Amino acid sequence: MNDTTAKDGRKGFLGWIERTGNKLPDPVFLFFYLIAALVVVSVVCMAAGVSAPHPTQTGPDGSPVVIGAASLLSPDNLRRLLVDMPKTFTAFHPLGYVLVVMLGAGVAERSGLFGTAIRAAVRGAPKYLLTPVVATVSMLSNHAADAGYVVLIPLAGVLYASAGRHPLAGIAAAFAGVSGGFSANLTPGQLDALLFGITESAMKGSGIDSGWTVNIAGNTYFIIALLVIYLPVIWWVTDRVIEPKLGRWTPDAAQAETYAEEDNPLSAAQRSGLTRAGVACLAVTGLWLFLALGPGTPLLDDGPGSEGKRWFERMNPLFQSLVAGFMVLFLAAGWAYGAAAGTIRNHRDLVSMMAESMKEMGYYLVLAFGAAHFVAMFEWSNLGLISAVHGAEAIRSSGLPLTAVIGLIVLFTAFLNLFIGSASAKWALLAPVMVPMLLLLGISPEGATAAYRVGDGATNIISPLMVYFPLILVFARRWQPDFGLGSLTAMMMPYSIWLLITGTVLMMGWILLGADVGPGAPVMLDLPAVKGP
Numbered sequence: 001m002n003d004t005t006a007k008d009g010r011k012g013f014l015g016w017i018e019r020t021g022n023k024l025p026d027p028v029f030l031f032f033y034l035i036a037a038l039v040v041v042s043v044v045c046m047a048a049g050v051s052a053p054h055p056t057q058t059g060p061d062g063s064p065v066v067i068g069a070a071s072l073l074s075p076d077n078l079r080r081l082l083v084d085m086p087k088t089f090t091a092f093h094p095l096g097y098v099l100v101v102m103l104g105a106g107v108a109e110r111s112g113l114f115g116t117a118i119r120a121a122v123r124g125a126p127k128y129l130l131t132p133v134v135a136t137v138s139m140l141s142n143h144a145a146d147a148g149y150v151v152l153i154p155l156a157g158v159l160y161a162s163a164g165r166h167p168l169a170g171i172a173a174a175f176a177g178v179s180g181g182f183s184a185n186l187t188p189g190q191l192d193a194l195l196f197g198i199t200e201s202a203m204k205g206s207g208i209d210s211g212w213t214v215n216i217a218g219n220t221y222f223i224i225a226l227l228v229i230y231l232p233v234i235w236w237v238t239d240r241v242i243e244p245k246l247g248r249w250t251p252d253a254a255q256a257e258t259y260a261e262e263d264n265p266l267s268a269a270q271r272s273g274l275t276r277a278g279v280a281c282l283a284v285t286g287l288w289l290f291l292a293l294g295p296g297t298p299l300l301d302d303g304p305g306s307e308g309k310r311w312f313e314r315m316n317p318l319f320q321s322l323v324a325g326f327m328v329l330f331l332a333a334g335w336a337y338g339a340a341a342g343t344i345r346n347h348r349d350l351v352s353m354m355a356e357s358m359k360e361m362g363y364y365l366v367l368a369f370g371a372a373h374f375v376a377m378f379e380w381s382n383l384g385l386i387s388a389v390h391g392a393e394a395i396r397s398s399g400l401p402l403t404a405v406i407g408l409i410v411l412f413t414a415f416l417n418l419f420i421g422s423a424s425a426k427w428a429l430l431a432p433v434m435v436p437m438l439l440l441l442g443i444s445p446e447g448a449t450a451a452y453r454v455g456d457g458a459t460n461i462i463s464p465l466m467v468y469f470p471l472i473l474v475f476a477r478r479w480q481p482d483f484g485l486g487s488l489t490a491m492m493m494p495y496s497i498w499l500l501i502t503g504t505v506l507m508m509g510w511i512l513l514g515a516d517v518g519p520g521a522p523v524m525l526d527l528p529a530v531k532g533p
Contacts, residue, residue: 027425031370034429035377038072042381045069052389055440056209067207067382077380081373092372093204093214094197094424097323099361101190104330105143106357107350111338113277114144115151116270122155123265127163131173134159135234138177139227143189148178149468154475166249167479168491173238175461175472176495181234182423182457183219184226192216193323194424195453198375199445202431205379206388208439215319218446218521219453222510226454229506233498241494249479273341280336284329292318315520364424371428384432391433392440402441403508406451409434410504413455418463423456444525446517447510454507458500461492 025033046069053064070077081088089095108114118141125133134156141148153174160170177184183191193216200214266274292299292315299318301309334353338344344353378384395405413430420426430452438448460466464485476483510517514524 024419027420027422028367028370030420030425031367031374031428035370035374038374038377038381038383042069042072042383045381045383045386046071050383050386052386054207054385055389057207067385069386070380070382072377072381077377080380081377085373088376089369089372092197092368092375093200094194095365095368095372097193097197097216098190098364099358100323100327101193101330102357102361103354104327104332104334105190106360107338107344107353108330108334109144109147110353110356111334111343112270112341113273113334113337114141114147116266116274116337116341117277118144118147118152119155120266120271120274122152122159125159127165130159130163130165130170131235131238132231134170134173135177135181135231135238136227138174138234139181139184139230140186141178142182142185142191143187148174149471152178153472154478157475157479161249161251161479166243166246168246168249168476168483169238169243171472171476171479172242172491172495173234175492176234176237176499177230179460179466179468180457180492180495180499181226181230182460183223183453184230184457185223186227188217188220188223188322189326191423192219193326195427195449198371198424198427198431199435199449201375201428202384202435203439203445205375205432206385206436206439207379207382208385208436212445213316213320215316215446215518215521216322217319218518219450220518221515222450222517223453225506225510226503229502230499233502234495237494237498242491267341269341273337273339276336276340277333280332281329284325284332288318288321288325291321313520319520367422367425371425375428375432378432385436387433388436388440391437395437395441402443403511405441406438406443406447406511407504407508409438409451410455410507411500413452414459414500415455417456417459419465421460421463421466426456427452439525442524442526443511444517444522446521447523447525450510450517450523451507454503455500458496458503462489462496464489 024030049068051066051068054067055064057065059065072078072081118137121137121140122133134152138148138152138156141152144151153171156170156174157167158170161167196214196216196218203212288299291297294300295302299315299321301314301317335344335350338349338353344350400408413426416426416430420429427449431448434452435445435448438451439445443451463469469488473483473485473488476488480487510523514522517523
């Protein structure tokens with residue numbers, strides 16, 4: 001980038017964000033520093049007699065049990081830390097969920113299925129429908145891990161250039177969908193397994209006797225609604241705001257040759273692979289439906305004692321099996337595609353792809369080690385539940401309507417997202433207090449997770465600390481060599497503002513209406529009702 005653009009990109013509020021964020025430690029060490037601070041706070045709070053009434057437990061006389069802060073330097077907690085360290089790490093719920101899903105997703109990605117499916121979805125779209133097609137596929141591509149960033153975003157630039165439109169508008173639309181619409185989709189996926197694993201840890205660590213069980217389909221209705229409202233936002237901003245500002249684009253000879261070479265049709269083997277992958281997806285879906293719908297089937301709880309249960313309670317085994325279901329779906333589809341396209345020749349290739357996907361999870365394992373111990377030690381100190389009880393009481397005393405509270409939480413998450421890009425790191429920090437606090441206010445764990453997701457995505461596209469930000473800059477400079485950090489931030493700012501506004505309004509409206517955010521997942525949940533009939 002040129003000097004002027006580089007300097008402009010470091011001025012003002014976004015420049016402050018970049019400078020401040022760069023001073024923050026790596027998220028792994030951030031958890032270790034937070035653990036050290038938590039130890040000190042736990043000792044001080046115990047000495048000060050900090051306590052709160054337990055929201056669901058009562059003593060023999062019917063009065064609430066009072067829970068006090070516990071020192072993390074007590075002999076019991078030190079023994080637990082050192083003796084149970086392997087158990088604390090392996091019992092961290094998101095760890096197993098994510099690793100299982102990635103065994104299948106790694107095959108689908110490395111076989112070429114994700115990349116080919118993305119190309120097939122956007123190639124040949126009519127010029128006037130190019131933006132909505134790119135935006136929709138971008139949001140759906142979040143199931144494809146990194147493929148949305150490394151395949152779709154540069155491809156969108158090529159497609160716009162081929163259609164005689166400005167390629168930077170295509171890059172902007174795709175980036176807004178892949179990253180800004182990070183949680184919008186038609187079905188749950190890897191992100192749901194990750195986030196709900198952390199939500200489950202927060203609920204178990206809170207000590208609230210809620211009877212709640214994890215359901216990774218618990219945000220399905222909400223993420224579909226996000227896709228529906230984000231699509232016209234990205235379409236309007238791209239065609240009515242961004243592209244007119246970019247002006248008419250005239251390619252030079254090298255650029256014309258670039259998109260002529262890259263906009264190639266799919267090969268016969270790739271088309272055959274997509275067909276076989278589609279058949280595999282239908283077969284796995286049919287298998288799961290068969291295992292869930294018939295009487296006496298393993299994924300339907302219809303045995304003795306289930307007569308009084310509501311339909312979604314009887315479907316809990318199905319919801320809890322979706323992690324395994326997505327692993328099998330991705331694995332079968334990736335294997336079917338690879339066998340037809342020639343990228344998987346035998347079972348050894350398949351095993352190699354699964355092993356490679358686990359190698360790439362190395363950083364996540366290190367991050368999960370720090371996050372697991374932070375969440376566990378927060379539970380041992382009782383500070384999470386105490387903070388949730390006092391926080392909920394403070395919100396009640398403030399007189400703020402619940403819709404305003406949830407809107408402020410979304411905005412706070414969006415602000416924090418500017419500095420900490422990792423979705424798992426942010427939610428592991430926020431969930432131990434946010435989930436039980438909102439539950440005490442009547443918002444379900446699924447509702448709390450949905451609110452977090454809105455803020456987690458909207459500001460990705462304007463944060464220079466987002467890991468793919470430099471890569472998007474490289475893609476843009478292929479078409480405009482002087483395009484810099486400030487240029488990219490300015491181009492994406494309208495998307496970020498409108499995605500945040502519409503997502504926040506949607507979340508507040510959902511709370512107001514009290515609609516379910518997913519199958520068997522009400523957004524509002526009174527704590528007495530949570531205890532059970």
